[in-house]
Amino acid sequence: MAKNMPEMEEYKYGFHDKDVSVFRSGKGLTPEIVKEISRMKEEPQWMLDYRLKALEHFYSRPMPQWGGDLSELNFDEIVYYVKPSERQGKTWDEVPDEIKQTFDKLGIPEAEQKYLAGVSAQYESEVVYHSLKEDLEEMGIVFKDTDTALKENEELFKEYFGKVIPATDNKFAALNSAVWSGGSFIYVPKGVKATTPLQAYFRINSENMGQFERTLIIVDEGASVHYVEGCTAPVYTTNSLHSAVVEIFVKKDGYCRYTTIQNWANNVYNLVTKRATCDANATMEWIDGNIGSKLTMKYPAVLLRGEGARGNTLSIAIAGKGQLQDAGAKMHHLAPNTSSTIVSKSISKQGGKVSYRGMVHFGRKADGARSNIECDTLIMDNESTSDTIPYNEVYNNNISLEHEAKVSKVSEEQLFYLMSRGLTEEEATEMIVMGFIEPFTKELPMEYAVEMNRLIKFEMEGSIG
Amino acid sequence: MAGSTLEIKNLHVSIEDKEILKGVNLTIKGGEFHAVMGPNGTGKSTLASAIMGHPKYEVTDGSVLLDGEDVLEMEVDERARAGLFLGMQYPSEISGVTTSDFLRSSINARREEGDEIPLMKFIKEMDSALDYLEIDKNMAQRYLNEGFSGGEKKRNEILQLMMIKPEIAILDEIDSGLDIDALKVVSKGINKLRDENFGCLIITHYQRLLNYITPDVVHVMMQGRVVKSGGPELAQRLEAEGYDWIKEELGIEDETQEQNA
Numbered sequence: 038m039a040k041n042m043p044e045m046e047e048y049k050y051g052f053h054d055k056d057v058s059v060f061r062s063g064k065g066l067t068p069e070i071v072k073e074i075s076r077m078k079e080e081p082q083w084m085l086d087y088r089l090k091a092l093e094h095f096y097s098r099p100m101p102q103w104g105g106d107l108s109e110l111n112f113d114e115i116v117y118y119v120k121p122s123e124r125q126g127k128t129w130d131e132v133p134d135e136i137k138q139t140f141d142k143l144g145i146p147e148a149e150q151k152y153l154a155g156v157s158a159q160y161e162s163e164v165v166y167h168s169l170k171e172d173l174e175e176m177g178i179v180f181k182d183t184d185t186a187l188k189e190n191e192e193l194f195k196e197y198f199g200k201v202i203p204a205t206d207n208k209f210a211a212l213n214s215a216v217w218s219g220g221s222f223i224y225v226p227k228g229v230k231a232t233t234p235l236q237a238y239f240r241i242n243s244e245n246m247g248q249f250e251r252t253l254i255i256v257d258e259g260a261s262v263h264y265v266e267g268c269t270a271p272v273y274t275t276n277s278l279h280s281a282v283v284e285i286f287v288k289k290d291g292y293c294r295y296t297t298i299q300n301w302a303n304n305v306y307n308l309v310t311k312r313a314t315c316d317a318n319a320t321m322e323w324i325d326g327n328i329g330s331k332l333t334m335k336y337p338a339v340l341l342r343g344e345g346a347r348g349n350t351l352s353i354a355i356a357g358k359g360q361l362q363d364a365g366a367k368m369h370h371l372a373p374n375t376s377s378t379i380v381s382k383s384i385s386k387q388g389g390k391v392s393y394r395g396m397v398h399f400g401r402k403a404d405g406a407r408s409n410i411e412c413d414t415l416i417m418d419n420e421s422t423s424d425t426i427p428y429n430e431v432y433n434n435n436i437s438l439e440h441e442a443k444v445s446k447v448s449e450e451q452l453f454y455l456m457s458r459g460l461t462e463e464e465a466t467e468m469i470v471m472g473f474i475e476p477f478t479k480e481l482p483m484e485y486a487v488e489m490n491r492l493i494k495f496e497m498e499g500s501i502g
Numbered sequence: 503m504a505g506s507t508l509e510i511k512n513l514h515v516s517i518e519d520k521e522i523l524k525g526v527n528l529t530i531k532g533g534e535f536h537a538v539m540g541p542n543g544t545g546k547s548t549l550a551s552a553i554m555g556h557p558k559y560e561v562t563d564g565s566v567l568l569d570g571e572d573v574l575e576m577e578v579d580e581r582a583r584a585g586l587f588l589g590m591q592y593p594s595e596i597s598g599v600t601t602s603d604f605l606r607s608s609i610n611a612r613r614e615e616g617d618e619i620p621l622m623k624f625i626k627e628m629d630s631a632l633d634y635l636e637i638d639k640n641m642a643q644r645y646l647n648e649g650f651s652g653g654e655k656k657r658n659e660i661l662q663l664m665m666i667k668p669e670i671a672i673l674d675e676i677d678s679g680l681d682i683d684a685l686k687v688v689s690k691g692i693n694k695l696r697d698e699n700f701g702c703l704i705i706t707h708y709q710r711l712l713n714y715i716t717p718d719v720v721h722v723m724m725q726g727r728v729v730k731s732g733g734p735e736l737a738q739r740l741e742a743e744g745y746d747w748i749k750e751e752l753g754i755e756d757e758t759q760e761q762n763a
Binding site for chain 1: 554555556557558577578579581582583587588590593594596597598599604607608611612645662666
């Protein structure tokens with residue numbers, strides 16, 4: 038069969054606009070920079086203290102020696118804070134034109150018209166545009182950028198901030214705690230069910246700029262919410278760092294789904310700490326797509342600490358040339374009759390590497406708990422690799438744990454079958470890949486599924502091996 | 503000129519350096535239904551796969567022409583777009599791809615860009631084909647062949663045949679594993695396509711399919727060759743008497759392609 042190997046086109050979202058920022062910190066990280074960030078944000082003293090303490094911890098922690106190679110990540114080469122404009126745009130009219138043009142290229146306005154309930158779009162480090170539909174406000178849902186929430190909802194903020202991911206959790210959580218900026222803050226009151234997904238767009242736009250957004254979601258008793266975050270980033274020649282922290286609290290009988298598709302450019306280190314805690318009969322679902330970045334290390338976790346709590350992770354990772362997707366999930370069963378499922382789908386191509394790294398813990402109190410893990414990998418050629426690294430910790434005999442791992446290649450028979458109906462080898466391969474990730478895409482809101490399919494098609498071009 | 507012509511001349515095919523077909527000659531024209539019969543292991547399925555271009559089969563000699571065009575020079579998908587169709591004995595399962603999406607892509611693969619089949623027209627045609635083949639409409643939304651019973655897979659092949667409307671179809675043991683009701687339905691689907699623009703090569707182990715689809719020509723394969731051809735009465739005689747009389751007539755002891763005759 039013909040082996041067409043067209044060159045990968047330039048990264049699709051690789052445009053970048055003129056820098057309109059008003060303030061940017063110099064390169065490197067010092068206590069002075071942290072103080073300056075806090076001062077510019079007019080933060081309360083406790084937050085500054087928290088940041089400085091986190092910074093100390095960041096300095097003292099060694100670089101992780103597992104997962105991916107972080108040796109080329111130079112903290113002195115990173116800009117830690119960029120404030121894009123004097124104040125936040127509250128209405129679309131107030132948003133600077135250049136920023137609008139960037140959003141236009143990402144197709145945000147149309148998406149908003151059709152589906153968005155509220156938009157909190159992060160441009161560089163600060164949220165510049167933020168709209169909230171009236172019905173959300175009427176329901177009492179708080180949805181704002183995290184900086185504003187610190188100003189306007191300080192008590193609620195303080196009660197939960199850093200409580201599920203302390204600054205001392207790991208080196209990158211410490212870094213985020215020291216320099217965090219932006220992100221989303223959501224509070225859903227008791228019994229309130231948000232009917233449309235809440236969405237935010239994130240984007241790195243400045244060379245050498247790290248992005249350290251901080252997201253905090255609190256779903257009160259019997260409430261439910263679906264939060265969607267999508268990322269694209271322009272291409273730069275030097276390394277960028279994205280190190281976010283996402284903390285979620287799901288109270289008794291509550292439900293939260295967090296959907297991410299990250300498509301960072303292939304020079305971004307994507308090192309993210311995501312953790313949720315679930316009270317009795319609460320449900321947390323991580324829907325996690327990793328397409329871009331140079332290296333992703335991300336293991337969304339759920340602490341199932343109330344009886345009958347449920348945790349689900351459904352993830353897809355795609356690694357091409359020069360990429361390592363080290364992703365997975367963690368489930369901590371800390372109460373009776375808790376249940377979890379992990380479905381991990383990964384594709385490696387053109388020498389890319391994917392690893393599933395997961396941990397399932399059953400504590401002493403986890404009577405009757407059960408967990409189901411399914412890892413499927415599709416390897417596109419002989420240069421690409423895949424690893425499955427599951428850890429299980431079991432301190433209770435009355436549990437059930439199932440793990441299923443499957444590695445497959447696009448088979449000659451499947452290709453022959455599809456091609457015998459007139460599809461080219463490329464179309465046939467694409468169809469098999471799309472089918473492979475369909476369990477993931479079908480969980481996405483419509484416009485994301487469309488975008489995801491477009492991204493995958495683009496990613497798979499020239500991948501026939 | 504009505505329909506297409508598929509000419510197979512002196513076709514030699516090997517798999518992993520073992521010669522299976524040792525000079526097959528067949529010509530199928532639009533409007534004609536040919537049946538290829540023969541005991542197991544005589545090269546019938548190899549013939550089907552080799553014509554369609556399965557990468558495991560190596561053509562070592564001979565030619566296959568479709569309306570004078572060299573089929574052997576074409577990729578599998580080019581053969582399909584040129585008008586060939588292979589109904590498979592063991593169709594692959596494609597997870598995550600619905601039968602309906604696959605059908606539409608297959609139809610559009612034969613049409614020019616910008617001239618794709620309108621969605622409503624497609625749905626109408628698919629619904630009517632599903633009804634005709636007595637297939638549950640749910641199948642359209644099920645993943646292609648995944649979890650299908652043997653009978654469902656075969657009906658699905660005929661559904662594709664009816665929707666894609668090729669010039670020449672090769673049906674590889676489309677009757678295997680079918681109960682009598684399914685066999686009738688599958689035959690009904692194939693018969694519906696019979697017209698002067700459609701030629702069909704039906705490969706079958708059993709004569710019973712030919713009770714429902716009357717072939718114009720019947721060929722018997724043994725030892726990797728067509729050893730006898732005749733009209734529908736040949737199939738009936740095979741049904742009544744088996745293959746021994748042919749072997750006797752031709753002095754063949756072992757009919758499989760293992761033997762060098």
